[in-house]
Amino acid sequence: MIRPDDEEKPFIARWNMLARILLVESSVKHIARAAMDYADFDDGSNCRPSNERLARETGYNERTVRFAWSALRGLGMAERVSRGTSYLRQADEYWLQIPEHWANFPILGPHGRKFTCLGCGKLFNPVGNCSVNELPTDAPGADMVRYDIAKMCFCPAPRKTKGRDDASCLAGWNQAQRKAGSPLWNQLGLERWKLFRQARADDW
Ligand SMILES: [Zn+2]
Known part of the structure; x- marks a missing residue:
């Protein structure tokens, strides 16, 4: 590329x-x-x-x-x-x-490969996403772009099946973090970008 x-x-x-x-x-x-x-x-x-x-x-x-x-x-x-x-x-x-x-x-790596789920280790296609504030166009921060980085680090949650509630890889990862006394996903802030690079494992 x-x-x-x-x-x-x-x-x-x-x-x-x-x-x-x-x-x-x-x-x-x-x-x-x-x-x-x-x-x-x-x-x-x-x-x-x-x-x-x-x-x-x-x-x-x-x-x-x-x-x-x-x-x-x-x-x-x-x-x-x-x-x-x-x-x-x-x-x-x-x-x-x-x-x-x-x-x-948030971009694919130079080889355009799949990402590795930080929860289960399987390869998956990261789900690109973004949101903007949708404020009047000259308001401060109107065009600030945000991402749900978890959708690019963990494979999609399995569909709920009747009587069984398969935990998503993100939930499992959070559980392991809690056990280890480490910060949960939502507490990580900019550290999440490090994990994004880890899931991509293909740097520019
Ligand atoms: Zn997974």
């Missing part, structure tokens, strides 16, 4: 690679790829498709497109250069960018 920061490669290829490996909501990944079609292929500038058009072309609704732009702004992957005037039916103009801290995003 090419590195998103390999300046020898064209911008469009590096952008598409970053969108491909990002472990965020799949709608954000798809809309990032679709937005690139409208940007300058050499540097990601001049990107101004309307949300309505992106919605029609990707099959998502406009709310999901707005969510994707908020997430991309929060990640530092889209800088809003100017705001369109809605009564003139103009779209916002964005400059798509690959931020310097891309390697700290």
Whole structure:
């Protein structure tokens, strides 16, 4: 795989690679790829498709497109250069960018492999996800992106079967932590990213 920061490669290829490996909501990944079609292929500038058009072309609704732009702004992957005037039916103009801290995003490793569940040790596909605050767009912290990192470190909980309550790998892991007198998942804070790297076992 090419590195998103390999300046020898064209911008469009590096952008598409970053969108491909990002472990965020799949709608954000798809809309990032679709937005690139409208940007300058050499540097990601001049990107101004309307949300309505992106919605029609990707099959998502406009709310999901707005969510994707908020997430991309929060990640530092889209800088809003100017705001369109809605009564003139103009779209916002964005400059798509690959931020310097891309390697700290939740992303697949350079080999694109499965992750190893920290609970049971089985290989699984990490479930990309993200949320934004969905505040009015200029409010402080409006575009802050959050992740449920556990979905990328533990395999999905088995479906509940009647009369049997299979514990999820995260619950089992928490139990072991409690026994050892160690912090539980929700108490770990930024330490969770270390465990994310451990589950990925494939560093950039
Ligand atoms: Zn597991």
